[in-house]
Amino acid sequence: xxxxxxxxxxxxxxxxxxxxxxxxxxxxxxxxxxxxxxxxxxxxxxxxxxxxxxxxxxxxxxxxxxxxxxxxxxxxxxxxxxxxxxxxxxxxxxxxxxxxxxxxxxxxxxxxxxxxxxxxxxxxxxxxxxxxxxxxxxxxxxxxxxxxxxxxxxxxxxxxxxxxxxxxxxxxxxxxxxxxxxxxxxxxxxxxxxxxxxxxxxxxxxxxxxxxxxxxxxxxxxxxxxxxxxxxxxxxxxxxxxxxxxxxxxxxxxxxxxxxxxxxxxxxxxxxxxxxxxxxxxxxxxxxxxxxxxxxxxxxxxxxxxxxxxxxxxxxxxxxxxxxxxxxxxxxxxxxxxxxxxxxxxxxxxxxxxxxxxxxxxxxxxxxxxxxxxxxxxxxxxxxxxxxxxxxxxxxxxxxxxxxxxxxxxxxxxxxxxxxxxxxxxxxxxxxxxxxxxxxxxxxxxxxxxxxxx
Amino acid sequence: xxxxxxxxxxxxxxxxxxxxxxxxxxxxxxxxxxxxxxxxxxxxxxxxxxxxxxxxxxxxxxxxxxxxxxxxxxxxxxxxxxxxxxxxxxxxxxxxxxxxxxxx
Numbered sequence: 001x002x003x004x005x006x007x008x009x010x011x012x013x014x015x016x017x018x019x020x021x022x023x024x025x026x027x028x029x030x031x032x033x034x035x036x037x038x039x040x041x042x043x044x045x046x047x048x049x050x051x052x053x054x055x056x057x058x059x060x061x062x063x064x065x066x067x068x069x070x071x072x073x074x075x076x077x078x079x080x081x082x083x084x085x086x087x088x089x090x091x092x093x094x095x096x097x098x099x100x101x102x103x104x105x106x107x108x109x110x111x112x113x114x115x116x117x118x119x120x121x122x123x124x125x126x127x128x129x130x131x132x133x134x135x136x137x138x139x140x141x142x143x144x145x146x147x148x149x150x151x152x153x154x155x156x157x158x159x160x161x162x163x164x165x166x167x168x169x170x171x172x173x174x175x176x177x178x179x180x181x182x183x184x185x186x187x188x189x190x191x192x193x194x195x196x197x198x199x200x201x202x203x204x205x206x207x208x209x210x211x212x213x214x215x216x217x218x219x220x221x222x223x224x225x226x227x228x229x230x231x232x233x234x235x236x237x238x239x240x241x242x243x244x245x246x247x248x249x250x251x252x253x254x255x256x257x258x259x260x261x262x263x264x265x266x267x268x269x270x271x272x273x274x275x276x277x278x279x280x281x282x283x284x285x286x287x288x289x290x291x292x293x294x295x296x297x298x299x300x301x302x303x304x305x306x307x308x309x310x311x312x313x314x315x316x317x318x319x320x321x322x323x324x325x326x327x328x329x330x331x332x333x334x335x336x337x338x339x340x341x342x343x344x345x346x347x348x349x350x351x352x353x354x355x356x357x358x359x360x361x362x363x364x365x366x367x368x369x370x371x372x373x374x375x376x377x378x379x380x381x382x383x384x385x386x387x388x389x390x391x392x393x394x395x396x397x398x399x400x401x402x403x404x405x406x407x408x409x410x411x412x413x414x415x416x417x418x419x420x421x422x423x424x425x426x427x428x429x430x431x432x433x434x435x436x437x438x439x440x441x442x443x444x445x446x447x448x449x450x451x452x453x454x
Numbered sequence: 455x456x457x458x459x460x461x462x463x464x465x466x467x468x469x470x471x472x473x474x475x476x477x478x479x480x481x482x483x484x485x486x487x488x489x490x491x492x493x494x495x496x497x498x499x500x501x502x503x504x505x506x507x508x509x510x511x512x513x514x515x516x517x518x519x520x521x522x523x524x525x526x527x528x529x530x531x532x533x534x535x536x537x538x539x540x541x542x543x544x545x546x547x548x549x550x551x552x553x554x555x556x557x558x
Binding site: 044045046047048049139140141142247250251253254255256257258259260261275277308309311350352354360361362363364365366367368381383430431432433436 | 464468469470471472473474476478480504505506507513514516518520521522523525527529531532533534535536537538539540541542543546547549550553
């Protein structure tokens with residue numbers, strides 16, 4: 001039975017499950033006798049593909065390696081394990097993928113425990129009825145959500161707060177695998193349940209979810225430790241090479257956030273206006289003053305993507321100064337020629353030429369328009385309504401550019417250096433974010449719990 | 455005049471959502487930070503020129519005292535991972551800031 005104490009100790013093994021951690025740091029954390037091992041397993045950073053395809057951006061072997069240590073030590077020592085945004089995006093296929101890895105490890109290691117799976121998938125019917133009840137608001141200057149967009153979207157999830165995780169704790173789950181979760185929730189649920197301050201718990205969770213990224217030197221692949229007290233929390237490195245400083249901890253409030261003073265999340269926002277950081281010996285930092293401001297209505301963030309086509313790419317380079325100097329007009333002419341060739345076949349799609357060495361990273365907003373270089377990389381990137389059409393457009397774009405007779409050309413045997421045979425790569429489905437909206441909810445029933453005895 | 459790289463220890467960019475890009479400048483000292491803040495060296499007009507975008511695409515500029523940092527949040531031209539995107543994580547869009555000259 002978990003009971004309230006004066007302090008609550010949390011081990012954060014790594015920034016993303018599957019990124020790895022030094023075993024020594026992790027075991028240093030285990031030796032501190034943590035009350036919780038929590039880890040975030042996902043992110044929206046790698047883009048819309050992973051939510052749409054149901055695949056993880058992390059590697060199965062990497063995830064299994066991390067989970068093996070976490071489960072073994074957690075179960076052996078009776079420490080609850082909570083994992084958030086399983087499988088990288090936290091929809092049902094992702095959660096199932098992670099569950100299967102956990103079951104595999106339990107079998108191999110002979111571990112036995114009560115596992116809770118918390119689903120974050122949202123029923124389209126519920127969203128559509130929420131639209132009608134004016135309970136959906138757009139984020140990031142997006143347009144209002146329409147029924148059509150909901151119907152087009154795949155694997156719609158909502159970021160859960162601490163409540164569904166507390167529900168699983170109350171049902172005596174020892175290992176909790178959560179679908180899409182607000183990153184700090186997996187760290188904050190248990191201490192909030194035990195009566196620790198929600199503001200401090202969530203702020204600590206916000207820092208621990210990135211593991212050692214907030215330390216100096218920062219790292220997303222090293223373990224750190226958090227100690228929650230009634231009026232403060234302490235961050236502690238688990239590796240002699242790192243330390244937390246006032247600056248590194250304060251600066252972390254900026255990371256990936258649009259406003260470092262106020263961080264909105266499920267059910268309210270974290271107010272960091274009056275936070276104080278104090279450096280302690282041994283690279284530790286004490287943090288005070290974080291507050292959670294509960295909102296009058298409970299909102300969760302919805303995430304959804306839709307399929308917009310199929311991609312084929314080709315990678316090549318040029319070392320010809322005449323071609324490099326005229327690349328913009330050459331590309332324009334090649335695009336026109338390709339469209340002209342394919343008009344009779346009724347094939348159309350988007351053709352992007354990413355020119356590395358010129359503006360491949362920044363595109364149109366590249367400030368240095370005049371820079372010259374002795375070689376460029378050319379990525380032909382085609383998106384069309386079917387894989388076959390994308391293949392066709394990419395193939396014809398590649399062959400047209402290879403033999404294009406631009407003005408002043410003296411290298412008449414071919415314009416491109418291909419590193420590979422085959423030169424073209426089928427990339428499959430292309431997704432884009434279609435939903436990034438807040439939905440008002442009256443209760444937490446949407447986050448379904450399934451308990452499995454392992 | 456000083457180049458921003460002389461007085462900063464961190465200049466970085468990253469998505470703050472799939473639709474937004476956030477730029478952080480963390481100054482080397484409190485003194486530099488206070489000077490930039492007082493003289494309003496970082497403002498929407500300067501950022502719109504550096505990034506070749508209209509001012510209404512700049513959501514906000516926040517001065518964050520605890521970290522001696524300035525945060526600028528912009529709308530992305532292409533949503534993260536949509537066709538035509540060049541930087542899914544938004545982690546390499548800090549380049550234009552490196553040319554910023556400030557009058558301190």
